[in-house]
Amino acid sequence: MIRFIIRRLLVSIPVLFGIIFLTFLLARVIPGDPCLVALDQRANPQSCALFNARFGLDKAVIPGVFREDGQLVLRLEQLPATLLDNQFTAYLGQLARGDLGDSVANRKPVTQVLLERMPTTIELTIYALIFAITVGMTLGIASAYRRNSKADVGTMMVANLGVSIPVFVLGLFMAYLFAVILKDSPIALPPSGRLSAGFRFDTIPEAWGLTELSGPPRSILDFLSNMYTVNGVVTGQFNLAFDAFRHLILPAIALGTIPMAIIARMTRSSLLEVLGRDYIRTAQAKGLRPRLVLFRHGLRNAMLPVVTVIGLSVGGLLSGAVLTETIFGLGGIGLVVYESITGRDYVVIQGMAIMVAIIYVVVNLVVDISYGFLDPRVRLS
Amino acid sequence: MTSNPGGAESSLRPVVAANAVAVGTSTTGARRASLRRILSQRSAVIGLVIIGFLFTIAIGADFIATHPPNDTMLRVEEGARPRQAPCIHILGCPADQPQHLLGLDGNARDVFSRIVHGSRTSLVIGFVTVAAAIVIGTLIGAVAGFLSNRTDGLLMRSMDVLLAFPALLLALVIVTVLKPTLFNAMIAVAIVSIPIYARVMRASVLSVREQDYVTAARALGDSSFNILRRRVMPNAITPLIVTGTLGIGTAVLEVAALSFLGLAAQPPLAEWGTMIGNERNQLFSAPWLIIAPGVMLTLTVLGFNLLGDGLRDALDPRLSR
Numbered sequence A: 001m002i003r004f005i006i007r008r009l010l011v012s013i014p015v016l017f018g019i020i021f022l023t024f025l026l027a028r029v030i031p032g033d034p035c036l037v038a039l040d041q042r043a044n045p046q047s048c049a050l051f052n053a054r055f056g057l058d059k060a061v062i063p064g065v066f067r068e069d070g071q072l073v074l075r076l077e078q079l080p081a082t083l084l085d086n087q088f089t090a091y092l093g094q095l096a097r098g099d100l101g102d103s104v105a106n107r108k109p110v111t112q113v114l115l116e117r118m119p120t121t122i123e124l125t126i127y128a129l130i131f132a133i134t135v136g137m138t139l140g141i142a143s144a145y146r147r148n149s150k151a152d153v154g155t156m157m158v159a160n161l162g163v164s165i166p167v168f169v170l171g172l173f174m175a176y177l178f179a180v181i182l183k184d185s186p187i188a189l190p191p192s193g194r195l196s197a198g199f200r201f202d203t204i205p206e207a208w209g210l211t212e213l214s215g216p217p218r219s220i221l222d223f224l225s226n227m228y229t230v231n232g233v234v235t236g237q238f239n240l241a242f243d244a245f246r247h248l249i250l251p252a253i254a255l256g257t258i259p260m261a262i263i264a265r266m267t268r269s270s271l272l273e274v275l276g277r278d279y280i281r282t283a284q285a286k287g288l289r290p291r292l293v294l295f296r297h298g299l300r301n302a303m304l305p306v307v308t309v310i311g312l313s314v315g316g317l318l319s320g321a322v323l324t325e326t327i328f329g330l331g332g333i334g335l336v337v338y339e340s341i342t343g344r345d346y347v348v349i350q351g352m353a354i355m356v357a358i359i360y361v362v363v364n365l366v367v368d369i370s371y372g373f374l375d376p377r378v379r380l381s
Numbered sequence B: 001m002t003s004n005p006g007g008a009e010s011s012l013r014p015v016v017a018a019n020a021v022a023v024g025t026s027t028t029g030a031r032r033a034s035l036r037r038i039l040s041q042r043s044a045v046i047g048l049v050i051i052g053f054l055f056t057i058a059i060g061a062d063f064i065a066t067h068p069p070n071d072t073m074l075r076v077e078e079g080a081r082p083r084q085a086p087c088i089h090i091l092g093c094p095a096d097q098p099q100h101l102l103g104l105d106g107n108a109r110d111v112f113s114r115i116v117h118g119s120r121t122s123l124v125i126g127f128v129t130v131a132a133a134i135v136i137g138t139l140i141g142a143v144a145g146f147l148s149n150r151t152d153g154l155l156m157r158s159m160d161v162l163l164a165f166p167a168l169l170l171a172l173v174i175v176t177v178l179k180p181t182l183f184n185a186m187i188a189v190a191i192v193s194i195p196i197y198a199r200v201m202r203a204s205v206l207s208v209r210e211q212d213y214v215t216a217a218r219a220l221g222d223s224s225f226n227i228l229r230r231r232v233m234p235n236a237i238t239p240l241i242v243t244g245t246l247g248i249g250t251a252v253l254e255v256a257a258l259s260f261l262g263l264a265a266q267p268p269l270a271e272w273g274t275m276i277g278n279e280r281n282q283l284f285s286a287p288w289l290i291i292a293p294g295v296m297l298t299l300t301v302l303g304f305n306l307l308g309d310g311l312r313d314a315l316d317p318r319l320s321r
Helices: A002-029 A034-042 A045-054 A087-096 A110-145 A150-164 A167-181 A215-225 A228-235 A238-275 A278-285 A290-328 A333-342 A346-374 A376-380 B008-023 B028-039 B042-059 B111-146 B149-163 B167-178 B182-209 B212-219 B224-260 B272-282 B288-315
Strands: A065-068 A071-074
Touching: A002 A087, A002 A346, A002 B149, A002 B167, A034 A045, A110 A150, A110 A215, A110 A228, A110 A238, A110 A290, A110 A333, A110 A346, A150 A238, A150 B288, A167 A238, A167 A290, A167 B224, A167 B272, A167 B288, A215 A228, A228 A238, A238 A290, A278 A290, A290 A333, A290 A346, A290 B167, A333 A346, A333 B167, A346 B167, B028 B042, B028 B288, B042 B111, B042 B288, B111 B149, B111 B182, B111 B224, B111 B272, B111 B288, B149 B182, B167 B182, B167 B224, B182 B212, B182 B224, B212 B224, B224 B272, B224 B288, B272 B288
Parallel strands: none
Antiparallel strands: A065 A071
């Protein structure tokens, strides 16, 4: 098993390197002078030269390639001299130290921006994933079990609609339904923000009387405090947890609908295939209860492709977060991506892209490893 | 998938069909048979109907639209105001008011006409983007499948790198690099979908490369290009069509998302994503401005998804899961 994991890890190294190189390159060819963005009105040739020297932007981008007046120029004679001294190697060294660079626009380390905004996105993504998995698998199982019934056809129609409706359309439709049409009903839901206006609450360190705490433990607690539902439950501020949860319902459903539909379809077709196998007939023939056959013999063997699509859907969730957070006004990673793209803050874009891609690679790795647990044949081959 | 229960009986027929395709004998009889199989798929038929409807309004847009899609009604019609609610005469709207089936948008343009013309934009986006991705993707896939292990490894690893990014995010970054226009957004979406077609093509090449009939063709002195055209393409065409049809839906979806964020189609072009993006803050005061393009966008994607699913079930049981 360990050998299997190590082999998978080694395979992801070239991919990771490619990701870093690609994001680096994309960020360097983005139009717009970072100096102008950062210094704004104070930008002049002298201050820009100083700025570029300080951030190492005057060096070769990659060996032999320079950026001059926003254009990339190839200078082959400089190639040997810049082989090791260029922006890319500098960037690799920086990454190795766990430094994603400083946001040019708001002069903060990108890692800090990430830490501040990440909890919102993680919270949103987890609820979306919970919705997608529970609803998707339930629908898929029900529809495979009663195949070709009205419930089956209906479920598959919902699933087809679910994969087709754009995240932003669904989000806006739901916001309209729950915040306008059902405004004064008990099931009205807030269409934007993370908490109701004027809601006051204590962070975890405050609630636990740990305000003196500093260093990594404090960072971790602050990070958790920023996930309001977690904070609310851990510190016993249940009104906080409830309010935050109410604000997350619509965004999570909007974000989770596409994966929900994909999971439902995959569960159904995978389960149908398994239910047609001989050992299922054997299990039925020896008189096992139908439910036992369905879950223990059927579902367990049908899980492999379902786990795959769950893993693959994480990438979709990260993209969808950009749209969902924009619509519902949640200040997470998605909104940062959008803001830094419009604001040409390429250090942030770069950092986000690398982080997102690494998350994606790790998730795929976890999925592959979970195959090993679900199906011993994968591990042995 | 919807109507194929996966039982032994129903999976028999497509297997035979797949063999027919594999040998590459697309005689009239075989073609008619596969057409019949496609039409026996409920989802394919519904998808075809939706797409046919979209094509009809796209082609007849100039006749169906009641107003010029990009013209403001301010100063043209008396009493026209931005974001005026829909006014349909037979549904009780006073006859002295000018009729606007879906109301006016923020610039007092007729929403119905913009919706109708938007179908053109979306269909062009879908087909052109996917066609570009298929051409480049199959080329890369064919080269990777035919050439040495090292080239293959290099090409497919770079495809892996592209796949390692969530598609929309990568497209977002590429559009920023290229400047936000509709054309650049289409390029970006095409780039991020190249790996899918490259993989399909490479798989097709690998599956026939060691077959006897390919060895025979090689022994007879056929060039790689000829083998590709005569032996590989007939095998690859079915999965490519299926993946491509599903890809059109995805492409429409992704370009619309970029437009929604203001990174693709720019006003005044009638594009559904842009229409939603421009008016999204009016959700509470003028919801029809969002509902109409939202429904059309969903319908378009649904149509191509249903057709793609139906084609897959009808033509290629190996792809259906």
